[in-house]
Amino acid sequence: MKTEPMTCRLGCGACCIAPSISSPIPGMPNGKKAGERCIQLDERNLCKLFGDESRPKVCSDFSATFDVCGSTNAEALALITELEQLT
Structure with a gap:
């Protein structure tokens, strides 16, 4: 799989949706479940928080790559779900 950065779809x-997020998110003070x-x-x-300083750091730091996001939205959901289950 390719690991180079790509433009987010x-x-x-x-x-x-797929990953758990343990840091607070506005409206979700306890983060979210996978x-x-x-x-x-x-x-x-x-x-809704893109570019806003209240966006969690883990979200801002996420970098779309082909090995994580694949070539379609459905593939991204499947890949990120699998990665979440492995961690």
């Missing part, structure tokens, strides 16, 4: 949202949709993910699967 707008409307994917896999990184906001597979739980982030409250800050809008109906178009776009982050």
